[in-house]
Amino acid sequence: MELLIQQLFNGLTIGSVYSLVALGLTLVYGILHIPNFAHGALYMVGAYVTLTMMVQGGFHYLLAIVISILVVGLISVLMERVVFHPLRDSTPIQHKVAAIGVLLFLEALAHYIWGADYQQMPTPYGQVVKVFDLTFTMQRILIVVTAIVVMILLYLFLKKTYTGATIIAMSQNREGAYLVGINANKVAMLTFFIAGALAAIGASLTSPINLVFPSMGHLVILKAFVIIIIGGMGSVPGAILGGYILGFSESLGATYLFSDYKDLIAFVLLVIILTVKPQGIFAKGGV
Amino acid sequence: MxxxxxxxxxxxxxxxxxxxxxxxxxxxxxxxxxxxxxxxxxxxxxxxxxxxxxxxxxxxxxxxxxxxxxxxxxxxxIVQCAEDRKLFTQMTVQENLMMGAYVHRKKKNEMKKRFQEVYDMFPILYEKRKDTAGSLSGGQQQMLAIGRALMSKPxxxxxxxxxxxxxxxxxxxxxxxxxxxxxxxxxxxxxxxxxxxxxxxxxxxxxxxxxxxxxxxxxxxxxxxxxxxxxxxxx
Structure with a gap:
């Protein structure tokens, strides 16, 4: 029983990070229909910026995350302006090639700046908390709480503010949004900023319990794609739900089924869910 | 013109x-x-x-x-009501109209006046203001498309x-x-x-x-x- 609860909590932790990363991916896909493979590289850069700010800059962990959010958000906007915007009238395959190009570029850049070594991110929240007979680290609690707060804020922004509504409008009907006068460039830049910020938060939260290295985004982005396919491409609730489904499946699967093949679970899940519900759990575009 | x-x-x-x-x-x-x-x-x-x-x-x-x-x-x-209406189908009628007033989004009073005019012209849209656009009938969707266009005061x-x-x-x-x-x-x-x-x-x-x-x-x-x-x- 304790093991089960412990594993459920682990699932919640991993799922929170997956959801944050998948949300950015699904928002970008929703408005521009670009499967942004470079999103995983933003995640990786997010971890490095936080690490550098802490170790070299001497900033507090939380302040370092804020800096990372801004830096990665801006890199993400820059990517939209320099790479995707000029390609707006070209074919989907060109978007994919460009996205992979950005991914390779950012990884090479990370190699150049930070080297190929695995690095450990320190955290001021390493304390262990005991609740009944269960032990949690503060870091894991921080991950869950922060992720949920961020998701609630994002939901309120999309649902309750006019600016947020323009993102939803554009994801539901792109030309409809143009015809009411919504500035497509503004919405695209805003969405890329949010996506970058979410990737930075996800990476910065999870790095103290994982490791930081140039290709750390690979598996995460693959899984994020699985999540948004499961949840429905472009769907916000789909990304959140999909993230947690995957998080729980992985932690429970690793404990009770086969720990060596934990990373396979995402793809098995993908095959099963797509067989039953080929469009994903949610139709595209909802909040 | x-x-x-x-x-x-x-x-x-x-x-x-x-x-x-x-x-x-x-x-x-x-x-x-x-x-x-x-x-x-x-x-x-x-x-x-x-x-x-x-x-x-x-x-x-x-x-x-x-x-x-x-x-x-x-x-x-200039505002266009497209043939396929291009509504935001998972948003409510009211949200669709609100997006229609995008160019006036900073003028609260203007927005109110526009809502009043559109609801006066299409009372059914007022009745259905909380329903999603996608759940409306074809005729109602067309009214919503026209209403949304009117919101910009073209x-x-x-x-x-x-x-x-x-x-x-x-x-x-x-x-x-x-x-x-x-x-x-x-x-x-x-x-x-x-x-x-x-x-x-x-x-x-x-x-x-x-x-x-x-x-x-x-x-x-x-x-x-x-x-x-x-x-x-x-x-």
Whole structure:
């Protein structure tokens, strides 16, 4: 029983990070229909910026995350302006090639700046908390709480503010949004900023319990794609739900089924869910 | 008020419209007639900025708007109700209308007034204001599309086949509504296949065939034109 609860909590932790990363991916896909493979590289850069700010800059962990959010958000906007915007009238395959190009570029850049070594991110929240007979680290609690707060804020922004509504409008009907006068460039830049910020938060939260290295985004982005396919491409609730489904499946699967093949679970899940519900759990575009 | 001069639009190698010349004066209802694929919707796309003309000029009140982006064009006072309505189907009726007032989003009072006007014109939209756009019937969706367009307080409204797919009784109402919108001061450019009904409310019309305007004239002239009668009015 304790093991089960412990594993459920682990699932919640991993799922929170997956959801944050998948949300950015699904928002970008929703408005521009670009499967942004470079999103995983933003995640990786997010971890490095936080690490550098802490170790070299001497900033507090939380302040370092804020800096990372801004830096990665801006890199993400820059990517939209320099790479995707000029390609707006070209074919989907060109978007994919460009996205992979950005991914390779950012990884090479990370190699150049930070080297190929695995690095450990320190955290001021390493304390262990005991609740009944269960032990949690503060870091894991921080991950869950922060992720949920961020998701609630994002939901309120999309649902309750006019600016947020323009993102939803554009994801539901792109030309409809143009015809009411919504500035497509503004919405695209805003969405890329949010996506970058979410990737930075996800990476910065999870790095103290994982490791930081140039290709750390690979598996995460693959899984994020699985999540948004499961949840429905472009769907916000789909990304959140999909993230947690995957998080729980992985932690429970690793404990009770086969720990060596934990990373396979995402793809098995993908095959099963797509067989039953080929469009994903949610139709595209909802909040 | 709105003028198109020698406008050409291409989709890749395919020339969708060529040498299109249209003039719409303030306060008029002008109709574009023609079969599916004749070029009416492409003409609308060019005016709204969804498709860029490869050559030619588009002017609104002597201001060149050809080649501007759609959001800039909406700001000048042109709004389009597209044939497929392009609603935000998972948003509520009220949210759709709110997005329609995007250009006035910072003017609270203006927004309120616009909502009042649209709900007065379409009471059913007020009743259904909390329902999602996708759950409405075809006629109600068309009303919502027109309502959303009115929210921007346009000088000129482009209506692309507002009667398509609607029951005959609703079509009649739709044309009444269009007349009412026009009476209240909005100039209207209407694309229709229902030539009879369209010409009865329009002051003049243009007939499209294969991307070109082949006949133009006042409604009376088009009504009495043998070819137009045979091809589009069916009598």
């Amino acid at each position: 709105l003028e198109l001069k020698n406008v050409y639009v291409k989709y890749g190698q395919f020339t969708a419209i060529q040498n299109v010349n249209i003039q719409v004066d303030a306060g008029e209802i002008v109709v574009l007639l023609g079969a599916n694929g004749a070029g009416k919707s492409t003409t609308f796309r060019a005016i709204s900025g969804l498709s860029k003309p490869v050559s030619g000029e588009i002017q609104l009140e002597d201001q060149a708007i050809g080649g501007k982006s759609p959001d800039q064009i909406v700001k000048t006072g 000088k000129i409204m482009l209506l692309d086949e507002p009667s398509i797919g609607l029951a005959p009784m609703i079509v009649e109402q739709m044309f009444e509504t269009i007349k009412q919108i026009n009476r209240e001061g909005t100039t209207i450019l209407l694309a229709e296949q229902n030539a009879n009904a369209a010409l009865s409310i329009a002051s003049k019309g243009y007939v499209f065939e294969n991307g070109k305007i082949v006949v133009e004239g006042t409604s009376e002239e088009l009504f009495s034109n043998e070819e137009v009668r045979r091809a589009y009015i069916g009598a």
